[in-house]
Amino acid sequence: MLLLPTLSIMLATAAAQSGYGSPPPPYGSTNSTTNSSLPYKNPSLPIETRVQDLLSRMTIEEKTAQLMQGDISNWLNTTDGTLNTTGLALNFEQKAGMFYVGYPISWDWLASNIKIGQDYAVNNTRLGIPAIVQTEGIHGFLIGNATIFNSPIGYACSFNRTQASLMGRQIATEAQALGVSQLFAPLADLARELRYGRVEETFGEDGYLAGEIAYAYIQGVQHLNVSAMVKHYAAYSNPEQGLNTGPVHGGERELRTTWLPSYKKAIIDAGAWSIMSAYSSYDGVPQVADYHTLTEILREEWGYDFWISSDAGATDRLANPFYICPSPLGKYGDNITAGNECVTLNALPAGGDVEMGGGSFNYRSIPELVASGRLNSSIVDTAVSRLLRAKFTMGLFEHPYQIAPKSEWNNIINSPAAQQLAREIDRDSIVLLKNDANILPISKGKKVAVIGPMADFMNYGDYVVKDAALFGGVTPLQGIQDALGNGSVSFAQGCQRWSADESGIAEAVKVAEAADVAVVVVGTWSRDQNELWQGLNATTGEHVDLASLDLVGAMRPLAQAIANTSTPTVIVFSSGKPLTETWISNTTASLVQQFYPSEQGGNALADILFGDVNPSGKLSVSFPHDVGTLPIYYDYLNSGRQSSPGFVGADGQLYFGHQYVLNTPEPWFPFGHGLSYSNFTYSNVSLSSYANVSATDSVTASVSVTNNGTVAGAEVVQLYVKDMLASVDVPNMSLRGFEKIMLGAGETQEVKIEVNVTDLGVWNQKMQYMVEPGQFVVLVGSSSGDLRGNASFYVV
Numbered sequence: 001m002l003l004l005p006t007l008s009i010m011l012a013t014a015a016a017q018s019g020y021g022s023p024p025p026p027y028g029s030t031n032s033t034t035n036s037s038l039p040y041k042n043p044s045l046p047i048e049t050r051v052q053d054l055l056s057r058m059t060i061e062e063k064t065a066q067l068m069q070g071d072i073s074n075w076l077n078t079t080d081g082t083l084n085t086t087g088l089a090l091n092f093e094q095k096a097g098m099f100y101v102g103y104p105i106s107w108d109w110l111a112s113n114i115k116i117g118q119d120y121a122v123n124n125t126r127l128g129i130p131a132i133v134q135t136e137g138i139h140g141f142l143i144g145n146a147t148i149f150n151s152p153i154g155y156a157c158s159f160n161r162t163q164a165s166l167m168g169r170q171i172a173t174e175a176q177a178l179g180v181s182q183l184f185a186p187l188a189d190l191a192r193e194l195r196y197g198r199v200e201e202t203f204g205e206d207g208y209l210a211g212e213i214a215y216a217y218i219q220g221v222q223h224l225n226v227s228a229m230v231k232h233y234a235a236y237s238n239p240e241q242g243l244n245t246g247p248v249h250g251g252e253r254e255l256r257t258t259w260l261p262s263y264k265k266a267i268i269d270a271g272a273w274s275i276m277s278a279y280s281s282y283d284g285v286p287q288v289a290d291y292h293t294l295t296e297i298l299r300e301e302w303g304y305d306f307w308i309s310s311d312a313g314a315t316d317r318l319a320n321p322f323y324i325c326p327s328p329l330g331k332y333g334d335n336i337t338a339g340n341e342c343v344t345l346n347a348l349p350a351g352g353d354v355e356m357g358g359g360s361f362n363y364r365s366i367p368e369l370v371a372s373g374r375l376n377s378s379i380v381d382t383a384v385s386r387l388l389r390a391k392f393t394m395g396l397f398e399h400p401y402q403i404a405p406k407s408e409w410n411n412i413i414n415s416p417a418a419q420q421l422a423r424e425i426d427r428d429s430i431v432l433l434k435n436d437a438n439i440l441p442i443s444k445g446k447k448v449a450v451i452g453p454m455a456d457f458m459n460y461g462d463y464v465v466k467d468a469a470l471f472g473g474v475t476p477l478q479g480i481q482d483a484l485g486n487g488s489v490s491f492a493q494g495c496q497r498w499s500a501d502e503s504g505i506a507e508a509v510k511v512a513e514a515a516d517v518a519v520v521v522v523g524t525w526s527r528d529q530n531e532l533w534q535g536l537n538a539t540t541g542e543h544v545d546l547a548s549l550d551l552v553g554a555m556r557p558l559a560q561a562i563a564n565t566s567t568p569t570v571i572v573f574s575s576g577k578p579l580t581e582t583w584i585s586n587t588t589a590s591l592v593q594q595f596y597p598s599e600q601g602g603n604a605l606a607d608i609l610f611g612d613v614n615p616s617g618k619l620s621v622s623f624p625h626d627v628g629t630l631p632i633y634y635d636y637l638n639s640g641r642q643s644s645p646g647f648v649g650a651d652g653q654l655y656f657g658h659q660y661v662l663n664t665p666e667p668w669f670p671f672g673h674g675l676s677y678s679n680f681t682y683s684n685v686s687l688s689s690y691a692n693v694s695a696t697d698s699v700t701a702s703v704s705v706t707n708n709g710t711v712a713g714a715e716v717v718q719l720y721v722k723d724m725l726a727s728v729d730v731p732n733m734s735l736r737g738f739e740k741i742m743l744g745a746g747e748t749q750e751v752k753i754e755v756n757v758t759d760l761g762v763w764n765q766k767m768q769y770m771v772e773p774g775q776f777v778v779l780v781g782s783s784s785g786d787l788r789g790n791a792s793f794y795v796v
Helices: 005-019 046-057 060-067 083-096 107-123 150-160 161-177 195-199 207-222 252-269 292-302 314-318 338-350 362-371 377-394 408-412 416-429 476-484 505-513 555-563 582-586 601-610
Strands: 068-069 098-100 131-138 180-186 230-233 274-276 308-310 430-436 449-452 488-494 517-523 569-575 590-595 682-688 699-706 713-723 734-743 747-758 776-785 786-795
Touching: 046 377, 060 083, 060 362, 060 377, 068 083, 083 107, 083 590, 107 131, 107 408, 131 377, 150 161, 150 195, 150 416, 150 590, 161 180, 161 207, 161 408, 161 416, 180 505, 207 252, 207 555, 207 734, 230 252, 230 292, 252 292, 292 338, 308 377, 314 362, 338 362, 338 377, 362 377, 416 590, 416 601, 449 476, 476 488, 476 517, 476 601, 488 505, 505 555, 517 555, 555 569, 555 582, 590 601, 682 713, 682 776, 682 786, 699 713, 699 734, 699 776, 699 786, 713 747, 734 747
Parallel strands: 068 098, 098 131, 131 180, 230 274, 274 308, 449 488, 449 517, 517 569, 569 590
Antiparallel strands: 430 590, 682 699, 699 747, 713 734, 713 776, 776 786
16 A cells, blocks of 8 residues: 655654754854954944954955865874874964865764864964865765765755755754854756766756755755855856866857856855856866856856855866966975966956865965065955855854754764655655556565665765765665565675676576566666775766766676566666666566665665655656767757657667667657656646736746546646747747645646746847747646646737
8 A cells, every 4th residue: 555645744744853943052162252342253243344344354364364275184183083283273374264074084073173173263363263164965964974865866856845955954954063064065067968977966957957956955054054055166067078077168148048047046046155166167268267157147247245166176277287377386385386376366366266175275375466466455355255254144253163062963963854854855756767567566465586786785976975885874675675574575686786797697587587576776886985086986976977878787688687587577777877778668677767865765765666655756857868869958959859760670670760860869768757656637727827928027827737546646747938939049948847746546736836937038149138029838747748738928
């Protein structure tokens, strides 16, 4: 029997259990600045007054120190835990603005040394400016045994804003408990180049969806005065040949139409307190020194008031590989070279306020550049004021850290409520791609064979802590065993994930043939943050790019062999990006996509496989038939995707087409696709206005959705808009709204989605943003490839 409470009840319960309703009270700190007579220490004064007062008291050396990233390893030996007092003093003399703490160390070491560092900044420096404490937050607080949530490409498939916000709040709660005040997340990049290794870190191919999920995450994180850092500004995830850090090609119209909306939603609408710029160049201009994007667009057009950081070592790239600045660069501790000065003079005036570590620390050249008149001091003041503005807004001067009592850590970090939230998000993110023979859901009375190299493996994505799998996590095999009992479950690995050796397939076939149902788990894999940079084998992750989206080694023969038995088969893709095993379309096997899971991934998968939860995930990214058909995103321009496909028939004959000769430019599974154990019908699409709509109006679309199935289920109602006539080539349609609703068996709901007409403009031939008059068609349905109804309105 399928048991599925309403989404609202599930989320309200998770919030209540986790104490998400309000920020935790501030914990005690050594900060005693509240009663000081200095204006910048007075919290009752306006933030701008405090910024300007503090700025006026700073020396050029103190300003410079604010603009370079420090590191906890400067005073903590992360191997043996010893304290380096000389390194502590030097850190806050030279790199005082913020410090990084993302190391695989104990909670005790982390919290105590954050306190040591922050106490030094507040009490042992002349002006007592607190530092921002930084770590990663892509799918969890980066420390051992913190809650690991599923990868962003996965939880975007939930189309659930509330869950994303709850997750952000939980990650921030865990980070704050040990003293961290900033998370390097979320990404506002788009998954439009699937060969690129970091697809798993994005929220998918669509700017509207990415913006909505990023907004929700930021709202959750910053609710607790923990800062989000939006990355990688801008258009980083579309590198040439899919190669990490490669150049990105595009024009101004593409930048503004496709790439910038998700960033603007995250940065401006959500109010993010910091941004990380990209490693890449856009249209030949390095993003760490692009005045147009960092200043003209971000500051002058959007009105952004806070600070921008480079990525690790990114400013050094102005010398190599960009060759804009001369080599060599003087490394930190060595003499400053002309190259260091050139980097600073390119990046800082462009709007790159802060230089992250990992490179030469070129910004240490600031005092001499100012003294010699080559750098205007007002540029330095502007950068420092942006950082200080964020610190005052975050409340750091009043509460430089909010470390929880040690006795409370286990109640806050990876609590049962956090684990439940991870499981709920994960299962709501799983996408049922194909179920032609209705193999799913599996009866719990069946004997199940679990097969594949990903079945007994904790397949986390990148940006998890060193040895994350050793801290726990539920594998698919364990989740299935826990659901059925060990006596009903058999297992065969079949092959290694990194090997072409097929010798284990025969045994796997025997195991499958002895069962009632076979579940085959195959896919891609990444590495934790320690392993990833050692060059160990992986098929996704930062700097792990692909020329093919096919399964590696013996995984395809294994999956085919099991699917070709008489045993009903479910193939689970456990991966960080779409795969292209389209032969499965011609089998009776059911197909499930679980992007890199949470620590509760095995339980979440079992919830779906056995019908305890009705699948409701929708693809955040389209699946191509072949890497040669890329790009595959649904919102191609009107002039794109001519289609006269060919194919290789089941009879082995070649049936030639022209677009493509033996393939198709259409997706295997389109953006927004996802099946259910229920059947939803749509009717009565209507609009609040049909004619004489102005650019400042909003139009509300209404549609009736009915669950014609026998079980309760959640449906993601998706709204797309098509501009019928435009002055430039525009997307054939664009997602402009969605709502996830819960429907009982036989229930009908009317769903209303508001569309702001001002969001439907184009960047015309003069590069002016305009909502042009004419017809706009609203299309409503279950995916970008399954549109059930439409209605039109006219803008005058």
